[in-house]
Amino acid sequence: MEEYQDHSLSGRVFQKIREDILNGKYKENDELRENTIGKELGVSRTPVREALRQLELEGLVTIIPNRGAYVTGISQKDIWDIYMVRSHLEGLCARWATEHITEKQLEELEETLMLSEFQMNRESGFSVQQVAALDGRFHAILYEASGSRILSHVLTDFHNYVQMARKSSIVSEERARKSIREHRQILRAIKDRDAEMAEQLANEHILHVMQNLKKQGYRSE
Amino acid sequence: MEEYQDHSLSGRVFQKIREDILNGKYKENDELRENTIGKELGVSRTPVREALRQLELEGLVTIIPNRGAYVTGISQKDIWDIYMVRSHLEGLCARWATEHITEKQLEELEETLMLSEFQMNRESGFSVQQVAALDGRFHAILYEASGSRILSHVLTDFHNYVQMARKSSIVSEERARKSIREHRQILRAIKDRDAEMAEQLANEHILHVMQNLKKQGYRSE
DNA sequence: CCGTGTATAATTGTATACAGGGATACAATT
DNA sequence: AATTGTATCCCTGTATACAATTATACACGG
Numbered sequence: 461m462e463e464y465q466d467h468s469l470s471g472r473v474f475q476k477i478r479e480d481i482l483n484g485k486y487k488e489n490d491e492l493r494e495n496t497i498g499k500e501l502g503v504s505r506t507p508v509r510e511a512l513r514q515l516e517l518e519g520l521v522t523i524i525p526n527r528g529a530y531v532t533g534i535s536q537k538d539i540w541d542i543y544m545v546r547s548h549l550e551g552l553c554a555r556w557a558t559e560h561i562t563e564k565q566l567e568e569l570e571e572t573l574m575l576s577e578f579q580m581n582r583e584s585g586f587s588v589q590q591v592a593a594l595d596g597r598f599h600a601i602l603y604e605a606s607g608s609r610i611l612s613h614v615l616t617d618f619h620n621y622v623q624m625a626r627k628s629s630i631v632s633e634e635r636a637r638k639s640i641r642e643h644r645q646i647l648r649a650i651k652d653r654d655a656e657m658a659e660q661l662a663n664e665h666i667l668h669v670m671q672n673l674k675k676q677g678y679r680s681e
Numbered sequence: 682m683e684e685y686q687d688h689s690l691s692g693r694v695f696q697k698i699r700e701d702i703l704n705g706k707y708k709e710n711d712e713l714r715e716n717t718i719g720k721e722l723g724v725s726r727t728p729v730r731e732a733l734r735q736l737e738l739e740g741l742v743t744i745i746p747n748r749g750a751y752v753t754g755i756s757q758k759d760i761w762d763i764y765m766v767r768s769h770l771e772g773l774c775a776r777w778a779t780e781h782i783t784e785k786q787l788e789e790l791e792e793t794l795m796l797s798e799f800q801m802n803r804e805s806g807f808s809v810q811q812v813a814a815l816d817g818r819f820h821a822i823l824y825e826a827s828g829s830r831i832l833s834h835v836l837t838d839f840h841n842y843v844q845m846a847r848k849s850s851i852v853s854e855e856r857a858r859k860s861i862r863e864h865r866q867i868l869r870a871i872k873d874r875d876a877e878m879a880e881q882l883a884n885e886h887i888l889h890v891m892q893n894l895k896k897q898g899y900r901s902e
Numbered sequence: 903c904c905g906t907g908t909a910t911a912a913t914t915g916t917a918t919a920c921a922g923g924g925a926t927a928c929a930a931t932t
Numbered sequence: 933a934a935t936t937g938t939a940t941c942c943c944t945g946t947a948t949a950c951a952a953t954t955a956t957a958c959a960c961g962g
Binding site for chain 1: 691730731734737738739740759762763765766769770829830831834
């Protein structure tokens, strides 16, 4: 989708700065000087500027004209808010997906889910990385299946946000298993063409993820 | 909020191109050449580039590396989708606003609403421009009052989208009156600290706006 | 000692220059 | 005639240069 970013310098700079903000290298209110960042990354100011302007639009950076760019950061409350918003929208997404999903997408969901279940049952234990990637994939397919560019766009954005920001938080095995079971239920509802049920399940699924995060005592820094 | 844009050239270019996409000057799949646009606006390529990169993030433009920027546009379905998403989120927003609103914000809402009602009762007829502006203001205050940067951000974005895109559509006097009555009800629910009611009313409000638009036979081009 | 004003440095804003990739047109070959 | 190769032009990607604005330091006056 946005893979093109890898090909352009500004794209890579964009991703790098974004990462550095979300994982805390740049902290709240830090000043992001174009020259400094450029030298650090071995590029000129131009790509850095373009990246900063994009980050400004995403809300991660605040630009004061003729003054500079400052890290806005993303607070713990922001994370909770995103989960609340997501819970509503993932519900809507599951509903629409139920109505628009293609056979191919159903298969992809099934495959992703089976891989997840397989990962969880490996004797040698499961790879957190792998499970997280599969989780992301499951949701991404669902977004796509909603048939709504708009909805998909905003959900993908939010997903990225929390995905990166919660990397530090530990995912318990118990929660991982439960999460996959919930995915399974959602998929079943979609296959049954029960939009109402899919919506409710997806809605609750996000709330559960959030509750788990809260229980684990997530802290932003 | 984003008024700074007015001060920088790239900001103005950004707004200009965005406007020209939303009001149809640039049509779907049109190629946006940096040089051409730059010459049209009397600026160099640099601000144009920055603007295009930002628009790409907003989803209005698609950039193919080493090829160019193309208008993605916003279809009629996109508009409906936005209204559906908004209806969910405005509900959530009203709920949170009920819990977080300040006295000052309550007063601002009241004032905005009274001005709207005044506009509608003028003997010389009402100014569509004015009423639309007040409508926007009412919602903006509500977004702010939610106390959620995240929610406010996404709702503002969507509001701008449809605001600009539906400029062509005619707003009936009947609908305008009804809309203001609905605002009045929402405000009452918030004042009563009835979050449940506020959520439901705000939710329905957006759906009504959408239904009205549909009835008027909105067409994208 | 504090505030104000001015000069200077640093940083952003914009334009231009240069390098590289892709499209098009035309020629050559099959 | 069709397809492929190649040269050229145009456009984008990046760097650099120049202009404008803001921050900093220091001197001067109160």
